[in-house]
Amino acid sequence: MELRHLHTFVAVAEERSFSRAATRLRTAQSAVSRTVQALERELGGALFERSRHHVELTKTGRATLDTARATLAAAEAVRDAARRTCPLPADECLVETSDA
Amino acid sequence: MELRHLHTFVAVAEERSFSRAATRLRTAQSAVSRTVQALERELGGALFERSRHHVELTKTGRATLDTARATLAAAEAVRDAARRTCPLPADECLVETSDA
DNA sequence: AAGGCTTACGCCAACCGTAACTATT
DNA sequence: AATAGTTACGGTTGGCGTAAGCCTT
Numbered sequence: 001m002e003l004r005h006l007h008t009f010v011a012v013a014e015e016r017s018f019s020r021a022a023t024r025l026r027t028a029q030s031a032v033s034r035t036v037q038a039l040e041r042e043l044g045g046a047l048f049e050r051s052r053h054h055v056e057l058t059k060t061g062r063a064t065l066d067t068a069r070a071t072l073a074a075a076e077a078v079r080d081a082a083r084r085t086c087p088l089p090a091d092e093c094l095v096e097t098s099d100a
Numbered sequence: 101m102e103l104r105h106l107h108t109f110v111a112v113a114e115e116r117s118f119s120r121a122a123t124r125l126r127t128a129q130s131a132v133s134r135t136v137q138a139l140e141r142e143l144g145g146a147l148f149e150r151s152r153h154h155v156e157l158t159k160t161g162r163a164t165l166d167t168a169r170a171t172l173a174a175a176e177a178v179r180d181a182a183r184r185t186c187p188l189p190a191d192e193c194l195v196e197t198s199d200a
Numbered sequence: 201a202a203g204g205c206t207t208a209c210g211c212c213a214a215c216c217g218t219a220a221c222t223a224t225t
Numbered sequence: 226a227a228t229a230g231t232t233a234c235g236g237t238t239g240g241c242g243t244a245a246g247c248c249t250t
Binding site for chain 1: 101102103104106143144145159160163164166167168170171174175177178179180181182183184185186
């Protein structure tokens, strides 16, 4: 499981559409389809019900969505924490931030 | 940024050693080195001070460690949520978990 | 000189986009 | 028949392991 998978999953869940998610993510529909499939395989359960009317979350999908969002938010917190400590563009911090 | 990066970062931080982290992660030292470098580049700041005595966290590294752990825990929560809803080995849930 | 982090190199696996296919409305 | 998701295919990218390099102790 990677953040990329979760990002894609959340996009599809919110758009309730693979194609709209692809547009939002600026990628091809096939990539979205494959990424969701990979995640479903890894988690051992379908996340979306594709057949009947349109795309909707399965029970597993609904149970997973909140934690997926929380994970993405946590990842953003990592970026923020780093940025807060080292707000420079790059080089000076990369060479040495050192300690207090 | 991917979960793989964070996993490696946390391992190095806990072992305070790239080589021991590599052993723990069952991978080569060079892979650990490259992964940490990639994360540092993306976050825009060094996470470890490698030169003086041994390997130790920089200020940025310390600020980032907790959120990195939280992200990994959140990712585990995703797995747990899915497993809880769909506790089967695979196929039945993959075909259709459906809703209530 | 030995241990440990980094860089170079070659290989392999994974991802992506295009395009063809299938199914549903 | 048109829209939407999946599968196939070829190309590119990225990560890993081995091995050589470099620096510190």
